[in-house]
Amino acid sequence: MSNVPDELAYSAEHEWVSGEPDAGAEVTVGITEHAAAALGDIVYVEAPRVGDTVIAGEVCGELESTKAVSELYSPVSGTVTAVNEALEGAPETVNSDAYGDGWIFKVELSETATDLLDAEAYAATIA
Amino acid sequence: MSDASLRSPLHDQHVALGATLVPFAGWEMPVRYTGDIAEHTAVRTGAGLFDLSHMGEIAVRGEGAAAFLDFALVGRMSAVALAGARYTMICTPEGGVIDDLIVYRRDHDHFVIVANASNKDTVVAELDARVAGFDATVEDISAAIALIAVQGPLAEGIVARMCVRGDDDIRAMRYYSAANVLLRGDIHAFAARTGYTGEDGFELFVGADEAAAVWELALEAGAEDGIVPCGLSSRDTLRLEAGMPLYGQELTRATTPFDAGLGRIVVLGTAAKPRGDFVGRDALLKAKVEGPARVLVGLVGDGRRAARTGYAVLDDAGAAVGEVTSGAPSPTLGRPIAMAYVPASLAEPGTVVGIDVRGRREDMTVTALPFYSRAS
Numbered sequence: 301m302s303n304v305p306d307e308l309a310y311s312a313e314h315e316w317v318s319g320e321p322d323a324g325a326e327v328t329v330g331i332t333e334h335a336a337a338a339l340g341d342i343v344y345v346e347a348p349r350v351g352d353t354v355i356a357g358e359v360c361g362e363l364e365s366t367k368a369v370s371e372l373y374s375p376v377s378g379t380v381t382a383v384n385e386a387l388e389g390a391p392e393t394v395n396s397d398a399y400g401d402g403w404i405f406k407v408e409l410s411e412t413a414t415d416l417l418d419a420e421a422y423a424a425t426i427a
Numbered sequence: 428m429s430d431a432s433l434r435s436p437l438h439d440q441h442v443a444l445g446a447t448l449v450p451f452a453g454w455e456m457p458v459r460y461t462g463d464i465a466e467h468t469a470v471r472t473g474a475g476l477f478d479l480s481h482m483g484e485i486a487v488r489g490e491g492a493a494a495f496l497d498f499a500l501v502g503r504m505s506a507v508a509l510a511g512a513r514y515t516m517i518c519t520p521e522g523g524v525i526d527d528l529i530v531y532r533r534d535h536d537h538f539v540i541v542a543n544a545s546n547k548d549t550v551v552a553e554l555d556a557r558v559a560g561f562d563a564t565v566e567d568i569s570a571a572i573a574l575i576a577v578q579g580p581l582a583e584g585i586v587a588r589m590c591v592r593g594d595d596d597i598r599a600m601r602y603y604s605a606a607n608v609l610l611r612g613d614i615h616a617f618a619a620r621t622g623y624t625g626e627d628g629f630e631l632f633v634g635a636d637e638a639a640a641v642w643e644l645a646l647e648a649g650a651e652d653g654i655v656p657c658g659l660s661s662r663d664t665l666r667l668e669a670g671m672p673l674y675g676q677e678l679t680r681a682t683t684p685f686d687a688g689l690g691r692i693v694v695l696g697t698a699a700k701p702r703g704d705f706v707g708r709d710a711l712l713k714a715k716v717e718g719p720a721r722v723l724v725g726l727v728g729d730g731r732r733a734a735r736t737g738y739a740v741l742d743d744a745g746a747a748v749g750e751v752t753s754g755a756p757s758p759t760l761g762r763p764i765a766m767a768y769v770p771a772s773l774a775e776p777g778t779v780v781g782i783d784v785r786g787r788r789e790d791m792t793v794t795a796l797p798f799y800s801r802a803s
Binding site: 337341343365369 | 447458459462463464465467660663664731732733735755756758785
């Protein structure tokens with residue numbers, strides 16, 4: 301069973317959100333350990349770019365592993381304020397530290413996120 | 428998938444090793460134990476251990492066994508030496524590939540055919556239908572046989588250490604030959620120097636009830652060489668780098684061996700060395716003379732987005748002219764690689780084609796197969 305930290309919020313598409321998801325706030329986004337494990341060794345992360353507008357539930361990038369490719373969905377709506385440049389050279393960090401150094405991008409929310417799951421509800425979807 | 432997933436005799440070993448198990452051709456098999464790239468790299472640089480118990484094994488016995496297989500398959504099995512192995516195919520009368528096979532000759536009147544798990548029942552049925560009139564029997568022995576592969580440059584030493592008798596045979600064995608050996612623990616095995624990874628290696632046929640002991644023995648004998656249990660995911664990238672076709676992707680009933688660049692395994696015979704009739708002969712002769720309309724090629728990309736199975740190959744004008752059959756980021760090359768069917772006009776190495784990677788074009792360059800060859 302993979303780790304689902306209590307302090308994070310989650311999307312049904314296996315992204316995590318760190319920080320209060322209120323309009324105007326900045327949150328950090330990554331993919332869950334469960335999603336990273338299902339993909340296998342990630343070799344390329346195509347994240348959105350700083351300044352891009354992302355919309356909750358819509359595709360904003362992709363994750364490529366040796367085994368498969370998966371689309372990256374934004375769990376929140378807003379403007380991208382940062383992307384994790386370290387993943388360019390070390391995409392495997394998403395596997396090894398999904399909730400820490402494997403973060404993918406940061407978003408300044410244009411509206412409060414209402415569709416996120418808490419840890420218990422997300423864990424139930426992957427049980 | 429099906430509720431009635433078949434389990435390998437090594438299921439408990441896989442669970443104990445923490446494998447991720449997935450449905451595969453009606454079986455529940457390990458896709459990986461730790462990580463795809465680590466498993467892939469272990470086979471390229473050291474040794475990997477694979478459970479291939481899902482593969483089908485079919486015994487063909489009888490005085491007429493060789494003559495029967497000469498009729499049923501596209502190659503000439505009567506020409507295979509005792510303890511030899513041959514890569515071959517079973518085709519439809521129209522020349523389409525029903526399955527690709529490795530045939531092992533265990534005696535003058537005894538062959539064992541290894542078929543893909545997904546095709547095993549079909550192959551058995553086809554052989555049953557073709558055996559009429561021959562002094563031969565066809566028996567599905569899959570349930571009684573476990574197949575365990577040790578692959579990689581260190582495989583020879585590991586398999587030799589597993590033996591109490593036959594270790595000299597292991598060391599002396601040439602690629603695509605085999606021998607009966609006695610493993611530690613008084614276990615009889617048929618050991619073949621074959622594989623699906625592009626590396627040196629061995630495949631061990633043992634009784635299903637002895638599979639667990641052989642698996643543990645391989646881990647023990649391979650410990651000093653850092654042997655790594657490997658799943659289906661690394662097996663797929665290893666065979667792709669080696670340019671080896673996978674049934675259902677490069678090979679289907681809609682392809683002939685010539686389409687796949689494997690026409691050399693179709694033995695049509697010559698005036699000096701004639702061959703009798705075999706199923707698919709007329710169609711395959713025609714396919715050889717006419718030449719394939721589309722050709723299986725290797726593709727290498729400069730970008731990072733990989734072509735995957737089913738993606739369209741685009742010409743300069745953006746028109747779909749071919750299809751990717753397999754593709755992945757190559758762990759060894761560090762670049763995306765793929766195999767694809769393209770028109771003969773685009774098959775020349777160096778030709779740049781586009782791939783429709785989820786709506787965005789990525790250029791890839793046609794390259795000779797395989798992508799990777801071991802130093803020998």
